Amino acid sequence: MLILNDQSMKNMNILRGGGILTIFKKVTEGAKSLGEGARTIGKKSSDLVETTKLKMEISKREKEMENNLSALGNLVFMQYKGEEGLEDEVDRLLQSTRELETEIAELHEQVARLNPKPPTCPSCKTQLPLVAKFCYICGTKITSDNPEG
Ligand SMILES: [Zn+2]
Numbered sequence: 074m075l076i077l078n079d080q081s082m083k084n085m086n087i088l089r090g091g092g093i094l095t096i097f098k099k100v101t102e103g104a105k106s107l108g109e110g111a112r113t114i115g116k117k118s119s120d121l122v123e124t125t126k127l128k129m130e131i132s133k134r135e136k137e138m139e140n141n142l143s144a145l146g147n148l149v150f151m152q153y154k155g156e157e158g159l160e161d162e163v164d165r166l167l168q169s170t171r172e173l174e175t176e177i178a179e180l181h182e183q184v185a186r187l188n189p190k191p192p193t194c195p196s197c198k199t200q201l202p203l204v205a206k207f208c209y210i211c212g213t214k215i216t217s218d219n220p221e222g
Contacts, residue, residue, distance in 0.1 A: 120187045127187070131180045134173045141170040 145166050148159050192201050192215050194208035201208060205215050 124184055124187050127180050127184050131177055131184070134177050134180070138170055138173045138177070141166050141173065145170070 145163065148163050148166070152159050152163075189203060191203045192205055193199065194201055194211060194213050194215065196213040197208060197211045199208055199210045201215060207214055
């Protein structure tokens with residue numbers, strides 16, 4: 074027979090309250106991030122979608138690269154221990170890893186093209202808005218090919 078005294082009833086209420094609070098917090102956090110997303114989407118939704126896709130492709134290849142490298146490590150160790158006939162597999166993995174590396178670099182370039190970095194004043198290093206033609210602090214002309222930093 075279960076007897077609930079006042080104290081355990083209070084504890085249960087606190088637990089329930091905590092649960093509701095957590096859910097409420099999650100809902101508001103979700104709403105917040107939705108709001109932020111909507112604001113950015115107002116600008117260029119297709120670029121955002123594309124960037125997200127590219128980043129997924131990058132992380133997919135990065136994971137593949139990690140797998141390749143760890144497999145290569147195993148193969149090298151097996152060779153060291155005297156196992157033979159692994160050269161073809163090592164070669165295949167080396168080539169595939171290099172291809173992945175190239176692809177990752179290309180994907181990063183695509184992301185950078187979609188998300189141009191705001192310019193930094195070459196003279197006083199002030200971070201400027203993306204559309205700035207002149208530095209608003211020192212008046213230096215900002216050229217479009219101004220390297221960042
Ligand atoms: Zn400046």
